[in-house]
Amino acid sequence: MTEAAFSLSLAILALAAIAAVMAGGRARLWRAGRPAKVDWMRGLMALPKRYLVDVHHVVGRDPYAARMHALAAGGLLGGSALALLALLPPLGGSRLFWALVALAFAVALAGGFMVGRRRYPERPARLSGGKFQRLPFLLAAYAGGAFLVALDAALAGSVWPLAWPGLWLAAAGGLGLAMQLDRGPMRHAFAGALHLVAHPRAARFEGRRETALAPLNLEAPRLGVATPADFAWNRLAGFDACIQCGRCEVACPAFAAGQPLNPKRLIQDLATSMVPGATNVAYAGSPYPHAREVAGIGGPDLPIVGAGAMIHPDTLWSCTTCRACVEECPMMIEHVDAIVALRRFQTLELGALPEKAAAPLAELRYADEPQGRPLAARTDFAAGLDLPLISARAGAEVLLWLGEGAYDLRYGRTLRALVRLLHLAGVDFAVLGEEERDCGDIARRLGDEATFQRLARANIATLARHSFRRILTPDPHALHVLRNEYPALGGIYEVVHHSAFLDELVAEGRLGVAPLKASVTYHDPCYLGRYNGEIDAPRRLLDRLGLARLEMERSGRRSMCCGGGGGAPLSDIEGERRIPDIRMDQAAQTGAGIVAVACPQCTAMLEGVTGTRPEVRDIAELVLEAVEAMPARAREPAT
Amino acid sequence: MSRLRRDPRSERSRHRVEGAARPRFDLAAAPSGLHGRARRDPRAEFRLAQVPGTARLRLDRTQRVAALDLAPAARAPEPQAGPRLVAIPEPAFLVAAVPDAPGGRLTPHDRQLLGAARLLADAGGGAVLVLAGAPADELARAGADRVLALPVTGYDPEARAMALQAVLAGLDIRHVLLPESPEGGDLARRLAALTGEPLFAGAESLTARAVTRPAAGRRTEQRMVPPRLLTLAADAAAAHAGTLHEALEVAFAFPPLPPGAILSADDVPADPSRVPLAEADFVVSAGNGITDFASFHDLVEALHATPGASRVVCDAGLMPRAAQVGASGTVLEARCYFALGIAGAPQHLQGVARCEHVVAVNTDLHAAMIERAGLAVVADAQKVMPALLSLLAEKAADAETHDAGAGESEAEAVDA
Amino acid sequence: MREPMNVAVLLSAGHHPVSGRACPVPVEMQAIGLGNALGAEMTGLHAGPASETIADALGHGLARLVHLKIGEADDPLASLIAALGTEKSALVLAGRVGQGGEDSGLLPYALARALGLPVVPDASALREGPEPSTLLVEQALPRGARRRLMVRLPALVTVHPAAPAPLPFAYAARRRGVVEERAGIASPRGERAIEERAYRPRPKLIAKSAAGASAAERLKAATEAASGGGRVLVDPPPEEAAREILAHLRDIGVLRG
Known part of the structure; x- marks a missing residue:
């Protein structure tokens, strides 16, 4: 082993210690949160599967990002772990082993280049700037430097003039990365891993669609969430897991409509507000569209929502609870749970509802019907x-x-x-x-x-x-x-x-259908598709009716909301466009003559779109048309 | 479009020669006149109702345009005799009605109140005493026999109630009727509290023998012989019509009234741009025929009106939902409704049913809104709007120069 | 800084117009809002038999509620007079027509008479007056007009539905609120010669529609203007149309100048 290589191993050991201290500091913040019941054994055992399968299933929807992450994370973790192992004499002495280390860091370097290529020369709008823009350089410095040291060790010190600068480079880059563990991008690595272990909705990883909101104990001293300390600790860890990839903001219908909601910013505001004396100035991603003025200050025991706090109430009430952000989040963050928890405090404790949403709730209280x-x-x-x-x-x-x-x-x-x-x-x-x-x-x-x-x-x-x-x-x-x-x-x-x-x-032959001649595109209701995973039956049924089925760009579990969920039409927060108009444009782009719907909310929202547009028909109406198109005798159910 | 229904028997009887013992008919002579009900010809009506120039069948049942040319000239309306004057010189008792009469004019609700008072008075030979100041001819037509204005100026309801109490004590009054309106209802309750008499509030039906009112959240109905003090809900009784009454001034010595607890009262006229639609006095509304909403808002502001819109416009997000007029939006109480580019779906017309005046601009002559309007302009609202705006701007500029001119001349006068 | 005013809000036992279930009266919740806007020390006052929903007023921004327990057949007036005599409120707020009794709206007036308070009806906003123990009341008039009144306190003010919307119901605030139960004064209502039976909605009077007219004619009468059919201008030049419209608007008096 060369001297430089030994120094590298020691440096990585030191960096690991620094990283552990930084991470421990961050983790202490989560202890402000409420206790949560976590099955640690099961979570730890399931971590590799949750990470390699569930997370990468989501990450893999963007193949470039998936390759980038596999190279960077795999190379970085692998290379660093191997270099630490090299402190064991038999391994450290092996030139072959150092060649392996060099290979791992070369992979990480390639990942670092991919990170850079994505962010330079032009950064996509959904990605955050600020510290994130420094990330590719730090990655490249650490991986590149370590690669040079390992290469020198593998070649038995023959390229030593490269090894020493490499060591300094690696140390500088590594220090930069470790320091980022507290407030920077690298936080997602350990917070994310812990979030996967202690996830509040563990059944998500077992193939179940766990989407129900948890009942609230109405006898509790405080109802809902007012301060970061009111969240369970694993929710706080979840907010810290955010890597600001911006997939949620691309999927968010309220964001697209110019309403003051950006799920990424929301999670960042929540993550920021758990730090004592927090301000939101460091955020460098896209803002809330038409953001309402807020003070942008917070702390573990300070209110989160309000003009004098971190998040404006309009942000909260813009959400349609469509779960598109949750579906897209590679870190498995539960945005909707957080929004509902915050709304619960506003409604139950403060009675601070949007004006128009108060009346339906009053009618529900005294007439069991939101319109009375x-x-x-x-x-x-x-x-x-x-x-x-x-x-x-x-x-x-x-x-x-x-x-x-x-x-x-x-x-x-x-x-x-x-x-x-x-x-x-x-x-x-x-x-x-x-x-x-x-x-x-x-x-x-x-x-x-x-x-x-x-x-x-x-x-x-x-x-x-x-x-x-x-x-x-x-x-x-x-x-x-x-x-x-x-x-x-x-x-x-x-x-x-x-x-x-x-x-x-129809499958059992209890309804006889004649084929219909029309082209149709199916709009998945969020509460059927995303919440309940039922995306095949409606499509199967439309196919049985002989309709030419065209798919919108966003369909199935990744479908876009009509804007009708979560009480959003009641709270009616002002934006630039209406969500149903956006969705109807997407439907019209398929060229289909009919938008098939399967939900009263979607029907109402999409029917409200004016101008020339595809016709809105519920699936039941289409089936009835097909049944009525059958000759009368053949329509009798087989008995 | 309609011909007369023939009645052969009466036609024949009209040819009967008078004076003969045996019935004799002279069929050659011209009959004394056509009588009988006009007979309808549904086919002809249908033909006339068809709107020409449209591909699909469209019927305009109102016959506004067609009827103008084809109205039978033969049936001139009978000359109307002026209403008969009825005088009640010595009434058996008095029925007092206390209308709101804002600004000295009777409201429709006030007329109904007088109609109800008339009903109670006529049942027993009584006379109607109106306790408010209003033009005598208006009161006479509304059915007032006697008039006595209360000596209260400005807003002092307690003083009005005391004056009423004095009248009640001094004259032989069997019933006192007030409208169940903000002001009348308030006065009635003050009077009831002052005199300790029970109040029958918000009567919904009224005859000489029984009045009814809803109670206990409209779940029970109370019914009794008309009591002394009652208030009448809107649209519960018919206004008086047919005869004229004297509306004689009555002399009455009011006792001095102590000052009330209200230290000052200032009227604040409504700000049309902020008034809720349901309360607005003048609504200018945009429909599908409007595309330029900037001009529309300018026009609304220039007319000092409250903006409204049809459902289509609100659905498209061009106007806020709160601005929607109609059955599923807001039902207006406005005095005037100015519809720009609105055809007038039935649901929309329900929303303007209570408006006294409607002005409509629409390209379609056969639109329901044109028929509903007191002044209808068949034109493109998009073109009329700028003309209105420039005319209003001209007027405003005129007024300004006039004011400035007046100021100058004043200044000159001072100089001189 | 003046001392916070002592304000009593009269709460009645409302019923939901559709479901018929017990429910707070909206305008009384608006009264709570007006009192809160004054920064006043608020007390709710209810006289009636026991009810769960009366306490729902606590969820709309009321901190304390005094419930005077009386029987089903008792008149609340006597209990309220006695209670307000001890409460020493500078201002009593009430809805225009309380629910749960005869709905005659007489109670605030009778109460004010008994306590010697002036009544100001239909308040849509309240402010402290320029002098101590005066109150500025904005009174809602029909058609969106308002009247500003200055009254000397103590006074009884009834609230108009045009007042700001009440605070939305907050479950936790209702849970926190205090209800003081007291015995009221039993005073059975006097007998009146009134016959009571189930309510039957009566058709509103429709002007101009003769009996026996066709359905189309009745619809026309219901939707037509009182002034009847008007003038139609077909395709006039825009300038002429504008002149005609403005002249007409001036004639009917909606346009000044």
Whole structure:
């Protein structure tokens, strides 16, 4: 081993110690957070799989970034670990081993160059500047320097004039990287690893779509999150895991519409505010569009939201809870959970809701319906149709949950189509009628957990009085709440969306369909696709109808929101464009004549788009059209 | 478009020769006149209602344009005799009505109040006493027999209530009626608190024998013989029509009234740009025919109006949702509605149903809004807007130079 | 800096117009908002049988609530007079028409009479007056007009729905708020010769539609202007149209100058 190589190993050891101190300092900040239940053993065991499979599945959507990260991170960690191992005499003496070290650092150097090429000469808008712009130089210095030292050691000291400058270069670069561990880009490495181990939604890594919001204990001394210290510690670690890649801001519908929300900036503001005496001046990414003025100061026990704090309330209320940012985040950060936790404090403790959102919540409290309409009027859409009431019979195979859309004139058309299809297929179904209250989705997303839990308990009690095998609903928001959020309150049901149910009926031959001649593009509702992973059944069903199906650029789990979720239409934060206009443009670009929808919110939002545009049709309406296109005799279900 | 329904029996009887013992008919003679109901010809009506020049069938049932040329000249309206004057020299009792009469003019609600008072008075030979100042002919037409103005100026409702109490004590008054309006309702309750008499508030139906009102959150209905003190909800009784009344001034010596607790009162006129649409007095509204919203806003400001919009415009995000007029938006109470480029869907017209005056500019002659309007201009609103703006600017400039001129002449006068 | 004013807000037992469930009366929640805007020391006052929802007012920015317990058939007036006699409030705020009783809106006036307070109706904003114990009241008039009044305190002010929207309900604030239960004064309501039965909505009077007219004519009467059909100008030059419109607007008196 050359002297320079030995010095390199020692330097890396020293750097590792510095890094550990820096990281420990950062980790101490998380201890301000509330305790969280973490299955450490399971998390640690699962870390390699979570990192290599789940994380890289997301990272791999951008192949350049995936290669870049594999080279840089792999080379850096591998090279540094090997160089440390070289302190063991038998390995350190081996020239072959040093050749291996040199190879690892060469790989890291290549990664460093890729990082640089991405950021220079021109940095894409979604990437942050500032310290991040220095990252490729530090990487190159550390990897390049270490490479030279290792090369010299592998060649038995024959290129020693290169080795010493290399050592200094590596030491300087490495020191730069280690110092960045506290507040700079490298923080994501250890915070990210810990976040993967102690992730608050561990089931995400086991193939389940864990998207339900956790119930809030309404007896707690403080409801929701006011200060960083109110977050659980693993959430704080999660915010620190952010590498500011900006994939979330590209996916965010509110950001695209010019509303003052940028998920990346939000997470950065949260991460910054946990430091005592924090200010937001160091942030160097894209701002909140049309950002409202805030003081930009914070601390672990200072409020996060407010004009005198870190995040403006308008930012909070711009979110449609579509989870597009969560879906895109390679660090598995849970943005929507954070937003809802902050909203809960605003709503429950301060009553600081957007003006227009207060009235629907008041109506929900006293009339169980966000517009204050009579519950009995929910079935008015079915005038002239036979709509059996479950209370008037012993029970039914299928309980049809109508949801909020039943009051809407346009959506009544969809529901009438669905009811007719159910009759045609001979399905044994019934509705709750007057007994159906609002499912509580809007209340919960707006942070009014008290109203949500009251509605949920009342609905669970109602459902317990009736006998049925499963619940059918055309409303993905109701579906999500009934299927995923009621279980925590004791209501466990089999819930099926009408797209999947109609697909079943057509597949079983209970509905005969004639092929339709039209081109269609399917808009995935967030609460069906992303929240529940149901992206195949609606497509299968459209294919069964013989429609020429065109896909929008953003579809499936990566689909874009219509702007109708999370109470966003109620809070109505001003932006530049309307989200449904953007989505409709994307639909029009496919050239399809019809946008197929499967959600009352999407229907309402997309129908509100003016000008020449594809027609908006619910899947049920399309199926009914196909059924009616069949000759009458062939339509009879096979008995 | 309509011909007369024939009634052969009456036609024949019109040819009967008078005076003969046996019925005799002279069919050759001209009949004394056509009688009977006009007979409708649905086909002809349909033909006339068709709007020419459109590809799909469009019907304009209002017949505004077509009827102008084709109205049968034969049926001239009967000359209307002036309303009969009814005098009640010695009334059995008095029914007092206390209208709001803002600015000395009766509101529609006030007329209804007088109609209700008339009803109660006529049932027992009483007379209607109006306790407010208003032009005598207006009061006479509205059904007032006697008039007595309350000696209160400015805003002092407590003094008004005391004056009313004095009148109640001094005259033989069987009923006192007030409108259930902000001002009338307030006065009625003050009077009830002063006299300790029960108040029947917000009557929704009224006959000489029974009045009803909603109670307990509109879940129960109270019903009784008309009491002494009651307030009448809007649109609950018909205004008086048909006869003229005397509207005689009554002399009454009011006791001196003590000063109230209100130290000062200033009226602040509404700021049209900030008034909620539901409360606005003058609304200028944009529809699909408007593309230049900058000019529209300029126009709204120049007219000192409140901006409104149709649903389509709000859906497109061109105007805020709060500006939407119609059944699903705001139902207006405005005095005047100026619709620019709005065709007038039924839901939209419901929103302007209570507006007294409507002015419309639209390219389509057969649009419902044109029919609804008191002044309708069939033209492109986009072209009318700049003309309006320049005319308003001209007027404003005129007024300014005039003011400046007046100032100068004053200055000259001082110099002289 | 003056001492914070002592303000009492009368709360009635409201009902939701659609669901019929117990619910705070919006205008009384707006009254709480007006009192808070004055920086006043606020007390809610309710006389009636026990109810869960009365305490919901605590969620709208009220810190303390006094509940005077009386029976279903008792008149709240006596209890309120007694309670306000001890509270020494400089200002009493109330909705224009309280709910839960006859909905006649007489209670604030009777209360004011008994306590010797002047009544100012329909406040949409309140400010402290220029002199001590005076209050500036902005009174809402129809059509968005306002009237500024200065009154000497103590006074009873009723609140108009045009007042600023109430603070949104905050669950935790309701949880924190204090309800003081006191016994009220039993004073059964006097008997009146009033017959009561289930409410039946009555058709509003529609002017001009004769009985037996066709549906189209009734619709026309309902949507048509009181002045009836007007003038139609077909394709006039824009300048002429503008002149006509402005002249018409001036005639009907909406345009001044």
